[in-house]
Amino acid sequence: MKKEDTVLEVDDLYVTFNTYEGKLHAVRGISFDLKRGETLAIVGESGSGKSVTAKTIMGLLEKNATIERGKVLYNEMDLLELTDHEMSDIRGSQISMIFQDPLSFLNPVMKIGKQITETLVLKQNVPKKEAKERALKLMEAVGIDQVERRYNQYPFQFSGGMRQRIIIAIALACNPEILICDEPTTALDVTVQAKILELIKQIQKDRNLSVIFITHDLGVVANVADRVAVMYAGKIVEYGTVDEIFKDPRHPYTMSLLCAIPDLETDPNARLYAIPGAPPNLLYPPKGDAFAPRNKFAMRIDLEEEPPMFKVSDTHYAATWLLHEEAPTIDFEYFRSKILDKEGETARQRRNYTEDERPILEVKNLKQYFTSGFGKKKLVVKAVDDISFDIYKGETFGLVGESGCGKTTTGRSIIRIYEPTDGEVYFKGKLISGNLTKEDRKEITRSIQMIFQDPIASLNPRMTVKEIIGEGLRINKLCSTEEELMQRVYDMLEIVGLRKEHANRYPHEFSGGQRQRIGVARALIVNPELIIADEPVSALDVSIQAQVLNLLNDLKNELDLTLLFIAHDLSVVKYFSDRIGVMYYGKLVEIADSDELYNNPLHPYTKSLLSAIPVPDPDYERTRQHIHYDPSMHDYSKEKPEMVEIKEGHFIYASPSEVEEYKKNL
Incomplete structure (x- = not known):
């Protein structure tokens, strides 16, 4: 050339x-x-x-x-x-750039629309009215819905994936x-x-x-x-x-x-x-x-x-x-x-559950609604809308779906970062969604840990890595001496692929993938019984991802650890999960064993997700056929949909007439 x-x-x-x-x-x-x-x-x-x-x-x-x-x-x-x-x-x-970490790039006190139009006004002297029109078209192009309303919202009102789409819109604004x-x-x-x-x-x-x-x-x-x-x-x-x-x-x-x-x-x-x-x-x-x-x-x-x-x-x-x-x-x-x-090495041991065994986590009719605006402009967002599922001890339950579907909100409602609007959550048979004593709340916080999606937002920028990881040990008094605490911190750093010398650094001194490893280490170090893992490997390169997944599988086998595994990488979810729930706009639309879901998907939205999985094969990617899901294909005006067990262990959200169609395809 x-x-x-x-x-x-x-x-x-x-x-x-x-x-x-x-x-x-x-x-x-x-x-x-x-x-x-x-x-x-x-x-x-x-x-x-x-x-x-x-x-x-x-x-x-x-x-x-x-x-x-x-x-x-x-x-x-x-x-x-x-x-x-x-x-x-x-x-x-x-020369424009789409950044890895959208939360640190977007101005938290400036409306989304202004952050897009600002680029057009300053760089190309576009009039404000025209800049807004172009911004709205860019937002639609990158997959943002209800753009007129979203235009006037702030970054904290967007999910992680939606914030990334805004970054892409800003980068493309000036051609x-x-x-x-x-x-x-x-x-x-x-x-x-x-x-x-x-x-x-x-x-x-x-x-x-x-x-x-x-x-x-x-x-x-x-x-x-x-x-x-x-x-x-x-x-x-x-x-x-x-x-x-x-x-x-x-x-x-x-x-x-x-x-x-x-x-x-x-x-x-x-x-x-x-x-x-x-x-x-x-x-x-x-x-x-x-x-x-x-x-x-x-x-x-x-x-x-x-x-x-x-x-x-x-x-x-x-x-x-x-x-x-x-x-x-x-x-x-x-x-x-x-x-x-x-040969002979196994990653996990599948548990068999008895009929009378009670799940370690029970989510019943969980609702999480958010409101924004006032008076006539008041809007209710049904982030999680009446969902139910169980997780048994030693099991990994995968939760998948598009960004903004309610996956992360479900995890945060369980751990009480958000107080649920309605519904009940039981942990080891005890109601944890109601009023708890200070001691009960402390015990639940230690027993249920969360690995967050956005590591830079969840790590205290004023604390060193050793202070961040060791904080849980100190709060729960799990070490008798400072030497023991530091040794456990160093051991955990090595487990997640970091080095001892990283302990004295601050979060801003690490790459995005390295910060995610710190978040994983912080959650694992207190030996929790249930981990809510919200995109725990999404920011990791493939080798460290493999190490972390192997580590979590080892802990599952050794400690009978239970996980709610929230992710958008369906290949990882399929490999790592025993059962999978598929969410769409606040609803669970399908639940099944991982092999059953991938071999026999029934809901058209599940089929759409599976068709979009990237495969490390250039020939396959050149000929990929993506199935697009259109929610208007469902007519629920006459028949009310509900979650139905269409075959043993396989549940689907459908109307009675749809259930009959699905049964024909089994």
């Missing part, structure tokens, strides 16, 4: 951060280019340097960052040489030439994710937009990417076309990432493959191949010398000594067969 087709070029970029522990080498000599109209995906574990690269391009690095050397050429202009004022003219109008997407679909359910990906691809096609797509979801990469760059420990270790990376990976790190992904065919009784160990500490960059300590096939030279970029084809390069002419031949299938050889 000709040089004039290159719209962005990063050349030999080095970025360091000055910390109280020393100099952190976050990006270590990376080079890549972006062609006009193409999508380049950058993948790798949390902390590999993906987001730092994006922030460098945008001129948004923190004050303690130093660009040691390198160039970032945009249309032959070096962005690193521009003043802040000159960069602000480019940022947002010519940029380059769009940098930093985990843009992490907080989105699969159906909205599919719509957003199609939206970005359509806009890219219409405007010849160039896209850098940063993500840890390899299914999304297979869907959107033309080329892929794999980053590890601040370096690009492999890059090539999307077909080359998925079908013929050559770096053992790329192979490991592909092996760690659960899909709908993954055996729920088998342990997920997790890359052993943790990425190196970039305060002290490794001498040889950074991946060698975690590579089963590493050679002595890996520990001594850093490999160069070996050429596999004209478009495919990988930095691994396994490509040296004297190295043993190890292809992907051989690699997979050796590292997935875990």
Whole structure:
């Protein structure tokens, strides 16, 4: 491809951060280019340097960052040489970015509509009336309903996924030439994710937009990417076309990432493959191949010398000594067969329940209504509308559905973050949705822990990691000495893939995935009986995701732990859950065993969710047929729907006439 087709070029970029522990080498000599109209995906574990690269391009690095050397050429202009004022003219109008953490990007005291129109008014001098019209169209385009009402709401009135959609609308407002997407679909359910990906691809096609797509979801990469760059420990270790990376990976790190992904065919009784160990500490960059300590096939030279970029084809390069002419031949299938050889290892043990056994958690006719406005403008939102379900001890009950359907609200109502509008919640046979004594509330708080969806909003920014994780131990007096408490904190950090030296840092010093690990550690350390896990692995890269899921399965087996597992990644939910409930606009529409739900979905909304699951296979993604759900297909004006057991253990929300139709399809 000709040089004039290159719209962005990063050349030999080095970025360091000055910390109280020393100099952190976050990006270590990376080079890549972006062609006009193409999508380049950058993948790798949390902390590999993906987001730092994006922030460098945008001129948004923190004050303690130093660009040691390198160039970032945009249309032959070096962005690193521009003043802040000159960069602000480019940022947002010519190069725009969708950020990973929507809550920290959106102004909490400014209405959503104004935050979108502000970009149009300031960057393009669009009149306010026209700016509002364009903002409303953008909101509709990214899947926001009731846009006139939502336009005047604040960020706290939106779910995590809906906030992410607003970020996307803001980024697209000025028709940029380059769009940098930093985990843009992490907080989105699969159906909205599919719509957003199609939206970005359509806009890219219409405007010849160039896209850098940063993500840890390899299914999304297979869907959107033309080329892929794999980053590890601040370096690009492999890059090539999307077909080359998925079908013929050559770096053992790329192979490991592909092996760690659960899909709908993954055996729920088998342990997920997790890359052993943790990425190196970039305060002290490794001498040889950074991946060698975690590579089963590493050679002595890996520990001594850093490999160069070996050429596999004209478009495919990988930095691994396994490509040296004297190295043993190890292809992907051989690699997979050796590292997935875990015969006899089980991830979980399925419990059999007796008919007279009482569930550990019983939710009966739960309602959670919210009101906004006053007088004639008063509006009642039925976030959770009369739902019932049980969870037995040692069971994992998965709760799935689109963003805003009421999944998170259900979890928060159970744990009493929200006082339920109506209904009853029983824990171990005791009513916990009524008035509780101080001691009862304290015991319930220890016994039921929650892992929150948004780690930056749930972690105290003024507390260190050791204080955040150890707080529960102190409050519940679970350690007799400070030494014992700290040792438990250090052990838990290691379990969730962090290091001992992370204990003295603050939340803002971590990437999004690392902050999520801190939230998981905080919940697990007090040994709860029930965990309400609200998107616990959504912000984690595939390897750490596998480690956390294996960890939770181990704890389930050892401690008879019970989980309410709320997630939008249906592949993960299917692998991890015993039973699954599907929610749609505050209602449970289907409940069944996980295998039954995936093999025999009945409700059309469930079928829509399943059809949108991203698969790490470029060929499949190119031919995917997404089933769109239209709620108007149900006519409930004459027949009242209710939850009906259509076969043993399989419940569906339907009218009597619909039940008869479903029975015909069994």
